[in-house]
Amino acid sequence: MAHQGSIELDGVVRESLPNTLFRVELKDPSGQVDGFVILCHLSGKMRMNFIKILPGDRVRIEMTPYDKTKGRIVYRYK
Numbered sequence: 001m002a003h004q005g006s007i008e009l010d011g012v013v014r015e016s017l018p019n020t021l022f023r024v025e026l027k028d029p030s031g032q033v034d035g036f037v038i039l040c041h042l043s044g045k046m047r048m049n050f051i052k053i054l055p056g057d058r059v060r061i062e063m064t065p066y067d068k069t070k071g072r073i074v075y076r077y078k
Helices: 044-048
Strands: 007-017 021-027 033-042 058-063 070-076
Touching (some): 007 033, 021 058, 033 058
Parallel strands (some): 033 070
Antiparallel strands (some): 058 070
16 A cells, blocks of 8 residues: 555565665566666665565565655565
């Protein structure tokens, strides 16, 4: 469930960076990786519950319509 005014997309983690930052390659709605890479940080709930993210994981990200280069990882698919 996205917050008001935010966009939710799926993607694949390509690179793990320091300070819980990740490079995530976005997927289009049909499920194909479209090659667009954005910088994402972990949401607070995922940090509190010690959910680990590794390269190759499928994740759901949330981003604002104002800055299309940054996002927040809100869910890790099993």
